[in-house]
Amino acid sequence: MAESDAAPVIRAAGLTKRYGSHTVVQDVSFAVSAGETLVLLGPSGCGKTTLLKMLNRLVEPDAGTVEINGQEVRGQQPEVLRRGMGYVIQQVGLLPHYSVADNVATVPRLLGHAPAAIAARTNELLHRLHLPPERFAARLPHELSGGQQQRVGLARALAAQPPIVLLDEPFGALDPVTRVQIRRDFRELEELRRTTVVLVTHDVVEAFELADRILLLDAGRVQQLGSPGELLFRPANEFVRRFFAAERLQLQLRTLTLADVQPFLPSSVPNPFPPHTTLQAALEQLTANANHQPSKAGLGIGALMQAFEQTIQTQQA
Numbered sequence: 001m002a003e004s005d006a007a008p009v010i011r012a013a014g015l016t017k018r019y020g021s022h023t024v025v026q027d028v029s030f031a032v033s034a035g036e037t038l039v040l041l042g043p044s045g046c047g048k049t050t051l052l053k054m055l056n057r058l059v060e061p062d063a064g065t066v067e068i069n070g071q072e073v074r075g076q077q078p079e080v081l082r083r084g085m086g087y088v089i090q091q092v093g094l095l096p097h098y099s100v101a102d103n104v105a106t107v108p109r110l111l112g113h114a115p116a117a118i119a120a121r122t123n124e125l126l127h128r129l130h131l132p133p134e135r136f137a138a139r140l141p142h143e144l145s146g147g148q149q150q151r152v153g154l155a156r157a158l159a160a161q162p163p164i165v166l167l168d169e170p171f172g173a174l175d176p177v178t179r180v181q182i183r184r185d186f187r188e189l190e191e192l193r194r195t196t197v198v199l200v201t202h203d204v205v206e207a208f209e210l211a212d213r214i215l216l217l218d219a220g221r222v223q224q225l226g227s228p229g230e231l232l233f234r235p236a237n238e239f240v241r242r243f244f245a246a247e248r249l250q251l252q253l254r255t256l257t258l259a260d261v262q263p264f265l266p267s268s269v270p271n272p273f274p275p276h277t278t279l280q281a282a283l284e285q286l287t288a289n290a291n292h293q294p295s296k297a298g299l300g301i302g303a304l305m306q307a308f309e310q311t312i313q314t315q316q317a
């Protein structure tokens, strides 16, 4: 998932878009490596969707370029370009008179894949997104809940195994519990580990959960581009610092791992967690254990929080 030395799959340079006298995206540049997830984050109206749509030519920039695998998109047929990129929009956009299976099969059919292969892939994806085909394949979109529709939208975007997927608030308009579940399913999808993903959200926790790197925008300009930890612990300016202020504690617990706090943990106490475990995950597990079988020995919540505080103090020093 990490950025590599290989040539980027997506390279945007100097992208600018104006509507009348309003510049909604201004001189934005970034690159996304193969298998990386870049999250476009920022307040409502800051230009995230406009930026995303410039990648698949739904919006044409006034200045700047987009290259996919080294080829400028301007020279490519928009329809052909888009078939190579999965795309999920906020409103899901399922075809209302097509069954779930037919919605998922849309792009593979356009690409001329064999019917048996399409059926197998559709079944596999529906299973993996917790929509058992025997119950859901024949349903129409209006016979699904909002969360189920969003899962179908995701399955449709992934059906032809595109190397790039663009997602615009794919979990928007869901209640918080469903949102968390869908996000978990999304993170666990094996194919997404190999896919280059650009995802738009205004939800900071979502961004931190899913991103390898975050591009934080305000009023069409890049405020900072970096890993979640970089934005949180080394904010480039006051806007970045303030943007995360309300959720700071939660984000810190999700970003720091056992390895980060290790120097401040009592060495005499057995620590059951692998080093890459986030503090959030460790605390959840310790809380669950404490409820079921209060233990006397081993790493406790108090020791972990103390190590966390000491780590934060050194980060801020």
Ligand SMILES: Nc1ncnc2c1ncn2[C@@H]1O[C@H](COP(=O)(O)OP(=O)(O)OP(=O)(O)O)[C@@H](O)[C@H]1O
Binding pocket: 019, 024, 042, 043, 044, 045, 046, 047, 048, 049, 050, 051, 202
């Ligand atoms: N077709 C258009 N014509 C005129 N103005 C537009 C058009 N599309 C977008 N805008 C304006 O551009 C700005 C950026 O819009 P955009 O949808 O990219 O923001 P966003 O960050 O995705 O917002 P949100 O999080 O609310 O979806 C907004 O002020 C919007 O009103």
